[in-house]
Structures are given as structure tokens and as C-alpha cells.
Amino acid sequence: MEKFRFLTNNVWCCWDNQPWWKERGLDCSSDARSVxxxxxxxxxxxxxxGWQEGDGKFQKHVPRILEEKGLNYGYVSGNITxxxxxxxxxxxxxxxxxxxxxxxxxYEGEFNNVNTKAFTVGVFKSKESxxxxxxxxxxxxxxxxxxxxxxxxxxxxxxxxxxxxxxxDRVEELREKYNCPAIISGxxxxxxxxxxxxxxxxxxxxxxxxxxTDFADERNGWHYCFPDGYDNYENPKPFEEGIxxxxxxxxxxxxxxxxxxxxxxxxxxxxxxxxxxxxxEY
Numbered sequence: 678m679e680k681f682r683f684l685t686n687n688v689w690c691c692w693d694n695q696p697w698w699k700e701r702g703l704d705c706s707s708d709a710r711s712v713x714x715x716x717x718x719x720x721x722x723x724x725x726x727g728w729q730e731g732d733g734k735f736q737k738h739v740p741r742i743l744e745e746k747g748l749n750y751g752y753v754s755g756n757i758t759x760x761x762x763x764x765x766x767x768x769x770x771x772x773x774x775x776x777x778x779x780x781x782x783x784y785e786g787e788f789n790n791v792n793t794k795a796f797t798v799g800v801f802k803s804k805e806s807x808x809x810x811x812x813x814x815x816x817x818x819x820x821x822x823x824x825x826x827x828x829x830x831x832x833x834x835x836x837x838x839x840x841x842x843x844x845x846d847r848v849e850e851l852r853e854k855y856n857c858p859a860i861i862s863g864x865x866x867x868x869x870x871x872x873x874x875x876x877x878x879x880x881x882x883x884x885x886x887x888x889x890t891d892f893a894d895e896r897n898g899w900h901y902c903f904p905d906g907y908d909n910y911e912n913p914k915p916f917e918e919g920i921x922x923x924x925x926x927x928x929x930x931x932x933x934x935x936x937x938x939x940x941x942x943x944x945x946x947x948x949x950x951x952x953x954x955x956x957x958e959y
Contacts, residue, residue: 678958679806680934681766684723685814685862685921687950688714690730690757690793695904703946705904711738713947717939719746723954725801726750726761727814729864730793755797758814758863762801770800770809770855773847777818777840781832788818788836796844796863800851808959809855815844815863817873837866837873845880858928858959860885862921864950869917874924882924885936885955886916894953898938902949909945921953932957 691705698705714735718726728735736752736759743750751767753760755774762769776795779787788794796815802808821827822834841861848859861882867873869884878884886893897919901908925933935956944951 679803679808681810681957681959682721682723682954683725683812683860683862683923683957684721684952684954685727685729685864685923686714686717686952687729687816687864687921687948688731688735689902689948689950690732691904692732692734697904697906705946707732707734708738710947711735711742713944715739715742715746717944717952718743719748721939721952721954722748724763724766725799725812727797727812727862728759728761729757729814729816731757731759753797753799755814756795757793758795758797758816760797760799760812760814762799766804767801768804770802772797772799775843775847777843781836781839784832784835786830786832788833788840790819794818794840798844798848798851800855809857810959811848811851811855811857811859813844813848813859813861815841815861815865817841817863817865817867819866834867834872837871838876841865841873841876842880845877845882852927858932859926860923860955862923862953864920865922866920868920874922877924882926885923885925885933888925889933889936889955890931892935892937894937896938896940898940898951898953899949900945900951902946907946909942911940911951921950923953923955929959932959934958
């Protein structure tokens, strides 16, 4: 049995420093925050990383910082939803990237802002054991589907469910080909009891939180961090209110050991999403 760590991270796509931050001698540009993102991976040493909102500057700076620290990660192209993987332990067998359609069959409206909503999936093989595992990262449509709650657009909940099913369709094709476990992860922009998460559960996926044998984090993993400022504390809402999820299918018994959110105080000005990760044995 080998131990692996899989991590999902929305790194907040903010290219340039903003007035609120400048006035306080801070810097929220992606150039500056790349140092914090790289520090996460230096401390946690994940084997596979799935990004959301990872613009070109992040993709340039973070791997460079990690390489300077002696950590060499392979890169799987996926626009702003790329994957990174530990080249010392894993070999990439194949990968796929898809931008979700703007429209959703049967519903009026557009549900992809400037093609930022997409998924990337990779099939990885362990150099030690030869076992394979599938990992996907996605960023689903962002607006609220509940009238009167935040930025509202009708049918947004249905759009997210449609999008996650498109990703699962591709992942299931790969599961059939490789006969191995699959992990789907990312910023689903909706909570545990939402149509999107429940659509994945209906197709046989289980939330890592629900099956972790050693530890299941009960926090929601989100806090305020935007151009007009940030909170220097965690959002107190429970796990069910989180929008960054990790789900698995086809896993052996006892596969997920830990489901955890990484929430050190120094990370508060780095992104509004705390990284989430799972430790598995396979």
C-alpha cells in the first residue's frame, strides 16, 4: 500500500494589486500571492494538485518557486484549471481538458463567464506499484440559483449539475478503460446538498468527508478575500456550507484516510478558498 495526497485549490484570479491593498502596504497581485500558493505545496507536499482560477502568472511563478526549493512538479495544461503532479512518484498516462458549454439544454441563459468554467482530468500511474488513479479538477458556474440570495441567475443550480455530469461522463470513460479509482474535485460553487454535489453522489461518487476513516474536517473552508479587503479569520460556517469538494468512486475499502482543509493564518490574504486535500492509501 502506498500513501498519496490529492489537493484542490482555488487560487483566486486577481492579476494586479488593488487600491485597498496598496493603501495598507499589501499586495494581492498573482505575482505576490504565488509565494503563498507555493508555500502551501512546500508544506503539504501533495502528489497531485488541481487548480481553479490559476491564471498564466500563477502557472509561471509557482512551479518556478517550487523548483527553486527542489520540488519538481509536472504540468497538465487546462487553461485556468490545470493539474500539477509529483514527477518523482507519478507518470502521466493521458489527460483531457474541456470548457463547459455556455448554454444548458432546456434552460435559458448563459452559464460560462469568458470560458473560465471547465475541467481537466489526468490519469496517473505510480512508479513504485504500477497502480493507476484518475484525478479531475473543475470550476463550475458561479452565480446563485436561489432567488434573493447573492448574485442570482435562474437555473444556475441546474447548470452546475449539468456541468458536473459532463465531467463525470469523461471520467467514467477513463474508469472503464483503466479499471481504477477516480477522484473528482474543485470549486463546485455550491454546497453539499446542492444539485451538483448530489448529481455526483447519484452516479456513485462519495464525498471524501463522509468516508474518511481517520479525520474528516467539519469546516467549510472559505473566507472573505477580495479586491476590497480580506478577513483575518475563517468563516465559521460548517462543512455542509463549503463549496470546495472532493469525491471518489471505485475506491477500495479504507481508501480515504483524511479529508482536511489547510487554514493557517498566514494564508488568509492569499485566497478566499482554503485548500482542501485528502490522504489516501492505495
